[in-house]
Amino acid sequence: MATQSKPYTQKNNLAVCYLRVSTKKQKDKGNSIDVQREYANKYCEENNLQIIKYFEETKSASKTQIEEFDYSSNLYDSLKDRPELKEIMKMAKLKKFSHLIIFSRDRLARNFELFVALRFFFEKCGVKIHYTKQGENLLSENERLCKLFELILGSIAELESSLISSRVKSGLVQSIKNKNWVSYHTPYGYVLKSNGSKGKTLKPSNIQKEYVKEIFNLYNNHGYSYKKIAKELNKKDKHGHHWTEDKIERIIKNETYIGYIVWNRRSKTNNKNIIRSPIIEGANIITDQDWHISKKLRYVKSKAKDPKYYNTPFLLRDKLICGHCNTFMKPKNYGKDKYGNERPSVYKCETKDGRQSHFIVKQTIIENIFVEEFSKILNSDIVNNLYNRYCEVINKKLQDVNSQLNDLDGEIHEIKSKLSKLEEMISNETFKDLIEILDTEKRELNNELNILCEFKSKLEYKEDMLNQQIREFCNVGKKEKLIDKIKNSINKFIKVDFPQLETTQKRIIIDMLIDSVIIKKDNSKNGSIESMEIIFKAPINDL
Known part of the structure; x- marks a missing residue:
């Protein structure tokens, strides 16, 4: 916040005053805006300087982390949360004043690199910096000695800031270890x-x-x-x-x-x-x-650095390996021929036999073989594991829903209790303005209650569905028949549902389960596939 002072005629004596506090503790310790202003006025009166403008900065620099200065960045960008200081810098570039009045060096910057950069900036603009706090100025005519003294005090200010930061961090670590949330903003959820x-x-x-x-x-x-x-x-x-x-x-x-x-x-x-x-x-x-x-x-x-990694039409991209030279086979789309007909897409090994790849296979052929082989791997043992895992998941979901319903009942009961007390207060109140305030709170609580009740209805429906699934599927007497159903469902999924999935969904399933697919060609049968080995990312029986 800037305030205007009286105009002054001698330009070389014109000054602006930068007043800054960043914490309540600084105000209590005697470094308040008023104290800094008093020191500035007294200093200027003694040194025949005329303050044309006061600039007040009250936002904490430590919270906004603006003093992480980097010489490769713009100086103005480093001060994005100190608009008053930026305004002073603009005035300095326009030669509107010759003196900058500050209480102490740490009011300008605690970070040493930023302090040096600002000092150089004002020096280049022909602005002399004055500090009004006792002990901040060296009474010497030796310019080099004064500069050295100023840099030493600037580095001390940074050390003090580092010590404060270290103490704060130590307190945060202990609080977090005690499972306390230490930020102002609570994460969504x-x-x-x-x-x-x-x-x-x-x-x-x-x-x-x-x-x-x-x-x-x-x-x-x-x-x-x-x-x-x-x-x-x-x-x-x-x-x-x-x-x-x-x-x-x-x-x-x-x-x-x-x-x-x-x-x-x-x-x-x-x-x-x-x-x-x-x-x-x-x-x-x-x-x-x-x-x-x-x-x-x-x-x-x-x-992959590829936004279309999962949207590629080639299901086995980055998975298909040539079993002869152990290199990945690259997908290739040849587009249309001169008659406008689509050429078949292929996977090709980059190892060449003469001028051509020694192993090229059509995309449709190899992907159909892959689906068939994948279906065969899903044997009875795996289905048993899948069935047991399914029952575990369903029961865990039911436990979670029951826990949520218990929590909701508690919240709903609490809100109803508050509404009951509000009703009693409204009926006994005669002051109109207070009744309006209570009515507003009542509407907000009713709105919150409706949302919770609506959510509870959805959870109760989910609870019924889960109980129904447990009765129908997680029944020991029905296990054998159910496993047969699961096997049929898996086969249906692989042969019917899987081809109809979106490309993205297919790629995710393959990527999560399969590490690689190794194929070899049969040279005796005009390059057809001799063998295919599917390597899973985890032992398949652990599914």
């Missing part, structure tokens, strides 16, 4: 709950956590991009939340959803500065498996 007398910790929000689960489901199991997930949720979300690509990405990359607080997770120093709390009971929204799948998908996409 959570509310804060009391963690005894120590602070507050994370608790999943009954409604929001369903959206988090859906986001990971669409990303992991359907191959949706961040943009496509946002578009899908904006169609479904009836609670007024606007989803964007950036919001989806932040959720997908947030490790907190597996049940512990992760601090400084955006650190670019190989995770050295990341702090993790112990696991918080009941705080996980997704499973460890969900997280690792999403992490792997992100890694594969970034490694």
Whole structure:
């Protein structure tokens, strides 16, 4: 905030005053704006300087991290959260004043590199910097000695800042280890709950956590991009939340959803500065498996550096290996011939026999063989494992739903209790303005109650469906018949459903299960396939 002082005629005596506090503690310690202004006025009066403008800066630089100065960056960009200082710099470039009045060096910058850069800038603009705090100025006519003294004091200011930062970080680490949430903003999907007398910790929000689960489901199991997930949720979300690509990405990359607080997770120093709390009971929204799948998908996409990695029409791209020379076979689309007819797409080995590839196979042929071989691998033992795994998952889902319903009942009971008290207060109140305030709170609580009741109905329906599935499928007496049904379903999926899936979904299934497919040609049969070996990423019987 800038305030104007009286105009002055002698330009070489014109000064501006920069007043800055960044914390309440500084105000309490006697470094308030008023104190700095008083020191500035006294100093200028004693040194025959005329202040033409006061600039007040009150935002904390430590919170905005603006003093991470890089000489390769623009000086103005480093001061993006100090608009008053930037305004002073603009005036300095226009030669509107000759003196800058500041309380102390650390009010200009705590970071040593930034301090030197600012000092050089003002010196180049012909502006002399004056400090009004006692002990900040050296009474010497030796210019080199004065500059050396100033640089020493500037480095001391940075050391003090580093010590403060170190103490703050130490406190944060201890608080996080105690499972306390230390940030102002709670991650989407959570509310804060009391963690005894120590602070507050994370608790999943009954409604929001369903959206988090859906986001990971669409990303992991359907191959949706961040943009496509946002578009899908904006169609479904009836609670007024606007989803964007950036919001989806932040959720997908947030490790907190597996049940512990992760601090400084955006650190670019190989995770050295990341702090993790112990696991918080009941705080996980997704499973460890969900997280690792999403992490792997992100890694594969970034490694491939190809946005169409999962959208390629070649199902075995980066999977098909020539069994003769052990190199990947490249997919090739030849387009149309001179008559406008589509040429068949192929996979070709880059090892050449003369001028041509020694192994070329049509895409349709090799992919059809792959589907047949994949179907054969799914034997009875695997189906047994799949059946047992299915029953485990269904029972776990039912437990989660029951737990959610119990939590919801508690929240609904609490809101109804508040509404009952509000009704009593409104009926006994005679002051009109207060009645309006109570009515507003009542409407908000009723709206929240309706949302929770609607969500409870959906959960109760889900509970009924899960119980029905357990009765029908997880029944020991019906296991043998059910396994036969599963085998038939798998065969149907491979032969009927799989070909009808979107390309993205097919690629994700193949990429998650299969490491490579090794083929050899039969030279005695005009280059047809002699053998195919499917290498899975994990032992197939562990499925």
